[in-house]
Amino acid sequence: MYSTKYIKPNSTSEALEAVKSMGEGKFLAGGMTLIPTLKQRLASPDGLVDISGCDLDSISDEGDAIKIGAMTKHASVAESDLVKKAVPALAKLADGIGDRQVRNRGTLGGSVANNDPSACYPSAVLALKAIVHTNTRSIEADEFFTGMFETALEENEMIEAISFSKPTKANYVKFPNPASRYAMVGVFVAQFNDGVRVAVTGAGEGGVFRHAEMEAALSSNYNADALSALEISSEGLISDLHASPEYRANLIKEMTKRAVV
Amino acid sequence: MNEVTKIDGIGSSVRRTEDKKFLTGKGRYTDDINRPGQVQAYFLRSDVAHAEIKSIDTKAAQSAPGVVGVFTGSDIAADKVGGPICGWVVPCRDGSSTKEPPHPLLAQGKVRFVGDAVAVVVAETMEQAKSAAELIDVDYNELTPVVDFVNADKGAQIHEEVPNNCYFDWELGDESATNKAIKSAAKVVKLSVRNNRLVPNAMEPRSALAEYDSLDESYTLHTTSQNPHLTRLVLAAFMFAIPESKLRVIAPDVGGGFGSKIYVYIEEAVCVWASKKIGRPVKWTADRTQAFLTDCHGRDHANDVQLALDDNNKIIGLRVDTVCNLGAYLSAFSVVVPTILHGTLLSGQYDIPAIYTNVKGMATNTVNVDAYRGAGRPEATYLLERTMETAAREVGMDPAEFRRINFIPKDAFPYQTQVALQYDIGDYEPHLDKAMEMIDYSNFEKRRAEAAKRGMYRGIGMSSYIEACGLAPSAVVGALGGRVGQWESASVRVNPTGTISVFTGSHSHGQGHATTFAQIVADKLGIPIENVEVIHGDTDKTPFGMGSYGSRSLASGGSAISKAVDKIINKSKKIAAHLLEASEDDIDFKDGKFVVGGTDKEKAFGEIALAAYVPHNYPLETLEPGLEENAFYDPTNFVFPSGTHIAEVEIDPATGVVEVVDWAACDDFGNLVNPMIVEGQVHGGIAQGIGQALLEDAHYDENGQLLTASYMDYCMPRADDLPSFKVGYTNTPCTHNDLGVKGCGEAGAIASPPALINAVIDALSPLGVTDMSMPATPQKVWKAIQESQSVAAE
Numbered sequence A: 001m002y003s004t005k006y007i008k009p010n011s012t013s014e015a016l017e018a019v020k021s022m023g024e025g026k027f028l029a030g031g032m033t034l035i036p037t038l039k040q041r042l043a044s045p046d047g048l049v050d051i052s053g054c055d056l057d058s059i060s061d062e063g064d065a066i067k068i069g070a071m072t073k074h075a076s077v078a079e080s081d082l083v084k085k086a087v088p089a090l091a092k093l094a095d096g097i098g099d100r101q102v103r104n105r106g107t108l109g110g111s112v113a114n115n116d117p118s119a120c121y122p123s124a125v126l127a128l129k130a131i132v133h134t135n136t137r138s139i140e141a142d143e144f145f146t147g148m149f150e151t152a153l154e155e156n157e158m159i160e161a162i163s164f165s166k167p168t169k170a171n172y173v174k175f176p177n178p179a180s181r182y183a184m185v186g187v188f189v190a191q192f193n194d195g196v197r198v199a200v201t202g203a204g205e206g207g208v209f210r211h212a213e214m215e216a217a218l219s220s221n222y223n224a225d226a227l228s229a230l231e232i233s234s235e236g237l238i239s240d241l242h243a244s245p246e247y248r249a250n251l252i253k254e255m256t257k258r259a260v261v
Numbered sequence B: 001m002n003e004v005t006k007i008d009g010i011g012s013s014v015r016r017t018e019d020k021k022f023l024t025g026k027g028r029y030t031d032d033i034n035r036p037g038q039v040q041a042y043f044l045r046s047d048v049a050h051a052e053i054k055s056i057d058t059k060a061a062q063s064a065p066g067v068v069g070v071f072t073g074s075d076i077a078a079d080k081v082g083g084p085i086c087g088w089v090v091p092c093r094d095g096s097s098t099k100e101p102p103h104p105l106l107a108q109g110k111v112r113f114v115g116d117a118v119a120v121v122v123a124e125t126m127e128q129a130k131s132a133a134e135l136i137d138v139d140y141n142e143l144t145p146v147v148d149f150v151n152a153d154k155g156a157q158i159h160e161e162v163p164n165n166c167y168f169d170w171e172l173g174d175e176s177a178t179n180k181a182i183k184s185a186a187k188v189v190k191l192s193v194r195n196n197r198l199v200p201n202a203m204e205p206r207s208a209l210a211e212y213d214s215l216d217e218s219y220t221l222h223t224t225s226q227n228p229h230l231t232r233l234v235l236a237a238f239m240f241a242i243p244e245s246k247l248r249v250i251a252p253d254v255g256g257g258f259g260s261k262i263y264v265y266i267e268e269a270v271c272v273w274a275s276k277k278i279g280r281p282v283k284w285t286a287d288r289t290q291a292f293l294t295d296c297h298g299r300d301h302a303n304d305v306q307l308a309l310d311d312n313n314k315i316i317g318l319r320v321d322t323v324c325n326l327g328a329y330l331s332a333f334s335v336v337v338p339t340i341l342h343g344t345l346l347s348g349q350y351d352i353p354a355i356y357t358n359v360k361g362m363a364t365n366t367v368n369v370d371a372y373r374g375a376g377r378p379e380a381t382y383l384l385e386r387t388m389e390t391a392a393r394e395v396g397m398d399p400a401e402f403r404r405i406n407f408i409p410k411d412a413f414p415y416q417t418q419v420a421l422q423y424d425i426g427d428y429e430p431h432l433d434k435a436m437e438m439i440d441y442s443n444f445e446k447r448r449a450e451a452a453k454r455g456m457y458r459g460i461g462m463s464s465y466i467e468a469c470g471l472a473p474s475a476v477v478g479a480l481g482g483r484v485g486q487w488e489s490a491s492v493r494v495n496p497t498g499t500i501s502v503f504t505g506s507h508s509h510g511q512g513h514a515t516t517f518a519q520i521v522a523d524k525l526g527i528p529i530e531n532v533e534v535i536h537g538d539t540d541k542t543p544f545g546m547g548s549y550g551s552r553s554l555a556s557g558g559s560a561i562s563k564a565v566d567k568i569i570n571k572s573k574k575i576a577a578h579l580l581e582a583s584e585d586d587i588d589f590k591d592g593k594f595v596v597g598g599t600d601k602e603k604a605f606g607e608i609a610l611a612a613y614v615p616h617n618y619p620l621e622t623l624e625p626g627l628e629e630n631a632f633y634d635p636t637n638f639v640f641p642s643g644t645h646i647a648e649v650e651i652d653p654a655t656g657v658v659e660v661v662d663w664a665a666c667d668d669f670g671n672l673v674n675p676m677i678v679e680g681q682v683h684g685g686i687a688q689g690i691g692q693a694l695l696e697d698a699h700y701d702e703n704g705q706l707l708t709a710s711y712m713d714y715c716m717p718r719a720d721d722l723p724s725f726k727v728g729y730t731n732t733p734c735t736h737n738d739l740g741v742k743g744c745g746e747a748g749a750i751a752s753p754p755a756l757i758n759a760v761i762d763a764l765s766p767l768g769v770t771d772m773s774m775p776a777t778p779q780k781v782w783k784a785i786q787e788s789q790s791v792a793a794e
Ligand SMILES: Cc1cc2nc3c(=O)[nH]c(=O)nc-3n(C[C@H](O)[C@H](O)[C@H](O)COP(=O)(O)OP(=O)(O)OC[C@H]3O[C@@H](n4cnc5c(N)ncnc54)[C@H](O)[C@@H]3O)c2cc1C
Pocket: A026, A027, A028, A029, A030, A031, A032, A033, A034, A035, A070, A071, A096, A097, A098, A099, A102, A105, A106, A107, A108, A109, A110, A111, A113, A114, A116, A118, A119, A120, A121, A157, A158, A159, A160, A180, A181, A182, A183
């Protein structure tokens, strides 16, 4: 890696000041994505602002939502009694990310800010009508993800927490890429009083997306059979060594069926 | 099996004595070693697959911070340093020999694969070396890359010395007899298979640390090698033209090799060269990306098979035409792997009266391909066992029965195959029967029906393999084109108090030699295993030896130790006879004691040792003092392990996921010294075979870029990909070594891929599927199911 500055402030305001003072600064969360990028010399930020000392790792019950701090580790979400009770699907998702080491370093904020097209969390954010709270504003999930590795975040904008609405029912089913075990297709299905939301990750050329036809079908009948007649289009789906768009389309339907139980 | 007489002798599952340091993270690997004044080397590598180098400008790099030297191919050429050599060549059909193009330590004029070393930067730190390397400007004139090895003869010529990109075109067997058998056959079964390309992925990446001592003009090289003496020989005699005595090679703890650490690579040679040039110790360690790009890969064959049967379904002929990918340069054993170690195994366990094979070894713009766990034998077993099962299906016989009627009968040993080898001993039906029993073969159809009720396709597949290991004898190796001997050495030093230091020419990089070899000595001398220390991996300590690969360590290295211990016992008897005032012929050695037959007069082994080193009462006029013996053992034949593996799978038609639900392995390894270590080797081998069959695939795109250059895309087997293995044994002890042992290190990787693919095809056969290539990924299996359904719908 190229040499760079490293600081670890004690509050979000100090962190924001620090990152602004750098030409091109980067927040460092769990480092599970950022550090390998630096080691391979694919990025050369002027400085790293480690935000692990900024008190951003609490989980709280907000009535009809669960609010999770950006620096909360995947393992903490997986183990949280609050999450397990209110949105067990979210705890299950966190428990299926990477391996033990990754789950004990990687964070919610880092994952969502990074918006890897194969990451798991973005599907939960989208399906659970989440609100992304930053240092300047609150962004609705539908506005947040803007493309592969792209989000609505402005330069030096920090995610502080994310509120996930409590669904009446939800589930996340992931078909892992055999090598990386990221999602080759991951489907988060969430049922609310006003309808069902289905978010698909791992499959779209533009990153995570909602699947309107499956949402409509499941909103009128929350049952795997409701999907049987649907033809899932392979248009806009990722093609790589491991899966063709057609195979991904098949997996989207299959994983969604398995999620609706 | 051997009778278990002592808790820590031959046949007992002693816990591995070396594991304490490994399990506690205290292993001492090359990269753990640091020398005062050490600098770091970083190799600038080609990012294009095939190009002429128009110019290299290193000026900016030379003056970058921390840089102590930047060198290119012209510096190497100026010092007349040779490149890696090919250790084995074969004759071609047209009477010419294998084409051996030079492999310069740093590219000269041309780059031939992505990863080819163009320059080396030596700096105070690795990061400084990397930064400086970014300042090197290489101007390439790109040429069309050759990636598809089957059509490589039509591609741009990669080496001046290699017309049509064909290193060799070799044959073995009787072509006219084989063709005649095929012509007259009642049925000919035809099959084309691919053996997918694999990356060895040893846990420890390659590393080298070279140091030059200007006062006595000698070098010390720590390196990740499976055979430090061979590394020294090649470096000293062929690359640097220095006396071997001026180069010490140490392979300390080495974290796996699987073949990939047999050869001398350019990086370690450059470190040796640079250490003198710069006058400081030079270290290089590969990161995982470099390991993917530059470690020799394995397999990569395309085989066309024709199997001729008579009216009774007896095999009357086998023809195999093979094209294989050897990559950009010839590595040390690139040539022998797909020829001698492949063609000679084509008879398998079967009595085949006519066999012919032709192998073309092609050059491509991909990294070199060489030995990988099994080396040639997995490829032979894969094509043969796939064909056996295909043939059984086509003639409507149970695959087990079809094998059974074609097995070499038990009373036919020693059996001369039509492809040069003579099997000394074997008995194949017992391991077939036992494996079938272990997996409850007879009730399989019930399990298939039960799975179908759950919507799953269940299949079963087998593979009866043979392998030849402990490459030997040296004279035959020489006659077949080998440029090395294939014996092994041991030196057994009895210390004055009766403890033993064993110096072996073998090298352990995970196999557990410290335990197994100590067991042999302990067993033969009747002493506790704690009193035996095994030393390996240092050319200044151990006798010249050939190292470890090809499952040779126990059969060859263990036999050498056994012979040296016999010499110790013989000399000890003489000493005992003197001390006990008896005739040497009357001395019996048993349970660590020398006893005068029929009396209670005895001397313990420790007393003899002490007498040898404190020879106050000792027959000095007829016997030298001291107790230390050497042995060099040249086996009279290969050893031939064999066995049957049976795999059972379930396939989810909705996703194409193949789950391995059961596995039975019944192997004949001859006598077992440490059954626990053997079982571990079997497990590891099967895991690698399952990796090849379901998960692993080294994939270059048409531009010669390795797309699977990290674990994000190259899929290694994980624990949850594997079933719990059922492991069993039969035993026909090897007839030509004292220990009656064969080899077990590669068997799992040889036996398993065809068993697994046969099971996948069996599961899908109700749909009409008859072929499946490796790796059988979920996408590929799903697609096969889709296609069979659309065919059915038409
Ligand atoms: C082996 C391995 C397996 C993995 N498997 C999976 C998997 O199965 N599923 C999955 O979803 N993920 C997986 N991951 C990714 C993992 O979840 C990471 O945690 C995640 O990608 C990044 O989180 P991080 O906390 O490590 O962020 P970092 O790497 O520290 O940061 C990532 C990016 O986000 C920015 N950032 C971080 N925090 C904030 C913030 N609060 N506000 C604004 N920007 C911020 C950083 O500046 C950086 O650009 C895997 C990772 C590894 C190494």
